[in-house]
Amino acid sequence: MSAPTSRARAWRGVLTTPLGATAAVLLALVLAVAVLGPVLWTQSADAVDTGNILGAPSGEHWAGTDNLGRDIVARVLVAGRLSILLAFAAIGIAIGVGLLLGSAPFLLGNGRAARLVSAGVNVAVAFPGLLLALFFAVVFGVGATGAVLAIGLAGAPTFARLTQTLVAGLAGREYVAAARVAGVGRLRILVRHVLPNLREPLVVNATIGAGSSLLAFAGLSFLGLGVQSPSYDWGRLLYDGVGSLYVNPAAALAPGLAVLVAGLAFNLFGEAVAKGLGVTELTGPRVRRPATKAAPEPDEQRDHSEGRPSADVVLEVRDLKVSFAGRDGQLRPVRGVSFSVHRGEALGVVGESGSGKSLTALAVTRLLGDDATVEAERLRLLGQDLLAEATPAQRRLLGTSLAMVFQDPMSSFNPTRRIGRQLAEVGTEHQGMTRAEAMARAVDRLDAVRVSDAADRVRQYPHEFSGGMRQRAMIGMGLMGSPSLIVADEPTTALDVTVQQQVLDLLSAIRDADDLALVLISHDVTVVGEVCDRVLVMYAGRIVEDLATADLATAAQHPYTRALVAAVPDMATDVSEPLATIPGRPVGPADTPAGCAYADRCPLADVRCRSEEPPLERTAAGGRVACWHPGGEPDVVLAGPDLRRVER
Amino acid sequence: MSELRFEDVSVRYGRHTAVDAVSLTVPPGTVVGLVGESGSGKSTLARATVGLVEPTSGTITLGGAPLPRRGRRPLQMVFQDPYSSLDPRMSIGSSIAEAMPRDETTATRQGRREEVRRLLELVHLGSTSPDARPGKLSGGQRQRVALARALAGRPDVIIADEITSALDVSIQGAVLNLVRELQQELGLSMLFISHNLAVVRYVASRVAVMRAGRIVEEGTTATVLGQPEHPYTRELLDAVPGRNPR
Incomplete structure (x- = not known):
C-alpha cells in the first residue's frame, strides 16, 4: 500500500534532518527520564538529611539540597514523570474538547446552533490562555486535578479553531459531497472522511502544544496553584528553589533547566515533524534518474521551414534539455527539443499533461526557477544568446521583444493593483517611458486587444475584469513593447468556448497585423489547429512529430x-x-x-x-x-x- | 426506471438567481445533455438535484414523487475532478462500498466485496485491486471508479457534471465510450452536463441549452445542434474549436 510506506518515508525523512535528529534525541531523553526517573532515584530524592539542609552544590549533591536536605538533582529527575504526565493529560483534554467543539458546526449543519458554537469558539480564542487557566484553576480548586482541567480547557479553543478551519476546508471537498450524495450520515462522514485527513496537522500541533502545556504547568505550580506538597513537579521544585535563590541558585536553576530542555524537545520535534510532513506533501516523492539517454539528434534534422532566410528566425532552439534535481537523482522532463520559429509564423505545441510542453515554453522565456537546469546547444531570441549571463540588455530584450500569456489570467495579475498601472509598469521599466506616456500606451494597447472603454478600464482592478477581458489585458501587457514573439501557454483553457474563440481570433489578428511569431501551447489539438500553421507534437519530453x-x-x-x-x-x-x-x-x-x-x-x-x-x-x-x-x-x-x- | 422532472425550479443565492424557473425532463433510459457556459447555472441545477443545495422554489420529482430529503437518494452524481472526488485515504473498494444501499446482497462483507468486484468489472477496472488507493490510479481510472461508486447506489438517474473536462484528451475518449456503453447495457438515465458541444453530441440523445439560469432551447440532439433556433445556441456552435480550421 502506498500510503503507509510513503508516510513511513516521510517520518524517516523527519528523523534524518539535523533538526529532527536533535529533537528526537532530546525527546527520547526526556521520555526516558519520565519513565525511569521515579524507579531509579526515588530513594535518593526522598532521603532526608537533616545535617545538610539547603546545602550548596557539591560532588555528592550536584545542585545542592533542599530545606530537608534532599538531593535536588534526584528530585528534578523524579519530578519529570509527573510533569510530563500532567502535560500530556492537559493536551489530551485540549485536543478532545477542541475536536468536539471544532467538528460540532459540521455535524450541526449550517443552522443557528452551528453558528453559535463557532461564535463561542471565536470568543474563547480571543481570551489569553493563561488567564483562562488561572480562572479555571480557581473554579476547579487548587491542586493537580484542577490545574490539568484548567490548562486543558484553556488550550481547547486553539484546537477547536484549528479543527473547525480544517474541517470546513475538507467539507468543501468533492469526496465529502460524493459521500453525502451517497446518503452517508454526517457523523459517519466526519469519522470516515474528515477526521483521518486532519491527522497530520493535529499531530504537529499536539506536539508543540505538549511543550506549551508543560510550560504552563510549570507556571501554575510556580504560582502555587498547581501541584501541592508532598507531590512535586518541576514547577513546584522551581517554587521551592526560588525561596532560597540567594543561598543556592542551583536549586531553582536545575528544575528550570529541566523545563527548558523538555519544552525545547517537544517544540523542536513538533517543528521538525511539521517541516518533514509538510514538505513531502507539497513535492511528492522524488524518483530516480532515468537509466536511458535520449538518442542524439543528428545535425541535419532541422525543422522543415529552415529553407527560409535566417534573418527571419525569431526563436531558435537546439537540443534543449530541462532537468530538476530529485531526491534520488536527476529528473529530465524535457529531453532534447529542437525547433525554430520565424517571423509571422504561428507554431502550436501539443501534448498531454507531463509531456514537457509548458516546461519548454518556460525554459525558452527564462521563467524557470533556480531548481531547474536548462541546457541547450543553442537558445537564441532574435540572434541573442539566452543562455548567457543575464545582462541588463538581455533583460530588456526579454522584457520588450517577448510576451508571455499564461493559462490563468487571474493569478498572473497582482490583485491589489489597478490594471493600467500593471501595464504601464512594462513601459516605465523596460522602455524608459514616463508614467504619463506609459499610461497612454496602456490605454492604446488595451484598445488594440479590443477591451472596450479602455480609458476607464485602466483604473479598474483585475477582479473587475471578466476572465476573457483579463486574458486580453494580459495579451495587451505583452504588447506594451513591440514583441517579436508571443508565447501563450494554454491561454484559453480556463475560458468558456465563446470567449476562447474571441481570444484565439485576437491572437491570430495580432499575428497577422504585426508579423509576429506566435508559439501556442495547448493540450487540445483542435485549438492549435485553428490558429497555427505548424504543430509540434510532444511526448515524454521529446518532439515526436513536427507537421503542417x-x-x-x-x-x-x-x-x-x-x-x-x-x-x-x-x-x-x-x-x-x-x-x-x-x-x-x-x-x-x-x-x-x-x-x-x-x-x-x-x-x-x-x-x-x-x-x-x-x-x-x-x-x-x-x-x-x-x-x-x-x-x-x-x-x-x-x-x-x-x-x-x-x-x- | 423513472422519469426525472424539474418544474419551475429556481435557486437563488442572496439576490443572485443562479437557476431561473427551469423546467426539464429526463425521460427514462435517455441521456440528456445540458450545455452552457460557466455561470449559466448548470452545476447549480445538478447540485440542487442531488440535494447539495436547496431549490428556492419549484419541484424536482422522480417518477412523480418528490425526492427524499434524507437517507439514500435514488440519484447519484459524478463530479468533475476525479482527483478531489475520491477520499485519498480510503481504498477505492471502500469508497464504492460506502455508496451501496444496505440490503441482503450487501449485508455481508463477502457480499459487498463481490458487488465491488462486479462494479469494477463493469467500468473495465476488473484487474485493479479494490484495496488500491486513488493515488495509485490515473485520472481516467479514477473517473471510472467514481462512475462505479455512482452505480453502486443503484440510482435511477446519474448526474454527470463535466466528468471529462479535467481529463487529458487521450483518456477522455475512454470515459465517454464507457458512459455510452453503460447507458446502452444498463438503460441508465443520465443528465450529462458539459460545456463541450462535441462531447454532448456524442453521448446525449436530447440537449438542453442553458444561459443565465434559463433553458433557452431544448430538443433532440440532431435538431438542436443541426437546426439551432436560439441565437445563443448558434453562437455556441460557432465557437466549437475545429469548425473553422485554417
Missing part, C-alpha cells in the same frame, strides 16, 4: 499524433462508433523506457521500438517524425481499455 496543421487530420505520420487527433470528438464524429482511445497512461520523466517512450501504448510497436529510441527525422512531406514505423497501418488504432481494434 493542414496535415494533422489526414497525413500525420506518428501513431501518437494520429491517436490524439482521433481521440477528440468533433462535430463530425460518427456517433455510432466508439471513440478511438489511447490505452495505458503517459510515462513520467522518472520511468522513461530505453526505446521509444510511446512503445507501450503503440499498436505498431515491435522489438526495435522497445530497445532503440527513434531519432527525429525529416519526412517526405517536409515535416519531422520520430518513429520507426512512420505512417504504418494508418487505418488501425488501438481502442478501448479492452484493446479492441477499431477502424477510424
Whole structure:
C-alpha cells in the first residue's frame, strides 16, 4: 500500500534532518527520564538529611539540597514523570474538547446552533490562555486535578479553531459531497472522511502544544496553584528553589533547566515533524534518474521551414534539455527539443499533461526557477544568446521583444493593483517611458486587444475584469513593447468556448497585423489547429512529430499524433462508433523506457521500438517524425481499455 | 426506471438567481445533455438535484414523487475532478462500498466485496485491486471508479457534471465510450452536463441549452445542434474549436 510506506518515508525523512535528529534525541531523553526517573532515584530524592539542609552544590549533591536536605538533582529527575504526565493529560483534554467543539458546526449543519458554537469558539480564542487557566484553576480548586482541567480547557479553543478551519476546508471537498450524495450520515462522514485527513496537522500541533502545556504547568505550580506538597513537579521544585535563590541558585536553576530542555524537545520535534510532513506533501516523492539517454539528434534534422532566410528566425532552439534535481537523482522532463520559429509564423505545441510542453515554453522565456537546469546547444531570441549571463540588455530584450500569456489570467495579475498601472509598469521599466506616456500606451494597447472603454478600464482592478477581458489585458501587457514573439501557454483553457474563440481570433489578428511569431501551447489539438500553421507534437519530453496543421487530420505520420487527433470528438464524429482511445497512461520523466517512450501504448510497436529510441527525422512531406514505423497501418488504432481494434 | 422532472425550479443565492424557473425532463433510459457556459447555472441545477443545495422554489420529482430529503437518494452524481472526488485515504473498494444501499446482497462483507468486484468489472477496472488507493490510479481510472461508486447506489438517474473536462484528451475518449456503453447495457438515465458541444453530441440523445439560469432551447440532439433556433445556441456552435480550421 502506498500510503503507509510513503508516510513511513516521510517520518524517516523527519528523523534524518539535523533538526529532527536533535529533537528526537532530546525527546527520547526526556521520555526516558519520565519513565525511569521515579524507579531509579526515588530513594535518593526522598532521603532526608537533616545535617545538610539547603546545602550548596557539591560532588555528592550536584545542585545542592533542599530545606530537608534532599538531593535536588534526584528530585528534578523524579519530578519529570509527573510533569510530563500532567502535560500530556492537559493536551489530551485540549485536543478532545477542541475536536468536539471544532467538528460540532459540521455535524450541526449550517443552522443557528452551528453558528453559535463557532461564535463561542471565536470568543474563547480571543481570551489569553493563561488567564483562562488561572480562572479555571480557581473554579476547579487548587491542586493537580484542577490545574490539568484548567490548562486543558484553556488550550481547547486553539484546537477547536484549528479543527473547525480544517474541517470546513475538507467539507468543501468533492469526496465529502460524493459521500453525502451517497446518503452517508454526517457523523459517519466526519469519522470516515474528515477526521483521518486532519491527522497530520493535529499531530504537529499536539506536539508543540505538549511543550506549551508543560510550560504552563510549570507556571501554575510556580504560582502555587498547581501541584501541592508532598507531590512535586518541576514547577513546584522551581517554587521551592526560588525561596532560597540567594543561598543556592542551583536549586531553582536545575528544575528550570529541566523545563527548558523538555519544552525545547517537544517544540523542536513538533517543528521538525511539521517541516518533514509538510514538505513531502507539497513535492511528492522524488524518483530516480532515468537509466536511458535520449538518442542524439543528428545535425541535419532541422525543422522543415529552415529553407527560409535566417534573418527571419525569431526563436531558435537546439537540443534543449530541462532537468530538476530529485531526491534520488536527476529528473529530465524535457529531453532534447529542437525547433525554430520565424517571423509571422504561428507554431502550436501539443501534448498531454507531463509531456514537457509548458516546461519548454518556460525554459525558452527564462521563467524557470533556480531548481531547474536548462541546457541547450543553442537558445537564441532574435540572434541573442539566452543562455548567457543575464545582462541588463538581455533583460530588456526579454522584457520588450517577448510576451508571455499564461493559462490563468487571474493569478498572473497582482490583485491589489489597478490594471493600467500593471501595464504601464512594462513601459516605465523596460522602455524608459514616463508614467504619463506609459499610461497612454496602456490605454492604446488595451484598445488594440479590443477591451472596450479602455480609458476607464485602466483604473479598474483585475477582479473587475471578466476572465476573457483579463486574458486580453494580459495579451495587451505583452504588447506594451513591440514583441517579436508571443508565447501563450494554454491561454484559453480556463475560458468558456465563446470567449476562447474571441481570444484565439485576437491572437491570430495580432499575428497577422504585426508579423509576429506566435508559439501556442495547448493540450487540445483542435485549438492549435485553428490558429497555427505548424504543430509540434510532444511526448515524454521529446518532439515526436513536427507537421503542417493542414496535415494533422489526414497525413500525420506518428501513431501518437494520429491517436490524439482521433481521440477528440468533433462535430463530425460518427456517433455510432466508439471513440478511438489511447490505452495505458503517459510515462513520467522518472520511468522513461530505453526505446521509444510511446512503445507501450503503440499498436505498431515491435522489438526495435522497445530497445532503440527513434531519432527525429525529416519526412517526405517536409515535416519531422520520430518513429520507426512512420505512417504504418494508418487505418488501425488501438481502442478501448479492452484493446479492441477499431477502424477510424 | 423513472422519469426525472424539474418544474419551475429556481435557486437563488442572496439576490443572485443562479437557476431561473427551469423546467426539464429526463425521460427514462435517455441521456440528456445540458450545455452552457460557466455561470449559466448548470452545476447549480445538478447540485440542487442531488440535494447539495436547496431549490428556492419549484419541484424536482422522480417518477412523480418528490425526492427524499434524507437517507439514500435514488440519484447519484459524478463530479468533475476525479482527483478531489475520491477520499485519498480510503481504498477505492471502500469508497464504492460506502455508496451501496444496505440490503441482503450487501449485508455481508463477502457480499459487498463481490458487488465491488462486479462494479469494477463493469467500468473495465476488473484487474485493479479494490484495496488500491486513488493515488495509485490515473485520472481516467479514477473517473471510472467514481462512475462505479455512482452505480453502486443503484440510482435511477446519474448526474454527470463535466466528468471529462479535467481529463487529458487521450483518456477522455475512454470515459465517454464507457458512459455510452453503460447507458446502452444498463438503460441508465443520465443528465450529462458539459460545456463541450462535441462531447454532448456524442453521448446525449436530447440537449438542453442553458444561459443565465434559463433553458433557452431544448430538443433532440440532431435538431438542436443541426437546426439551432436560439441565437445563443448558434453562437455556441460557432465557437466549437475545429469548425473553422485554417
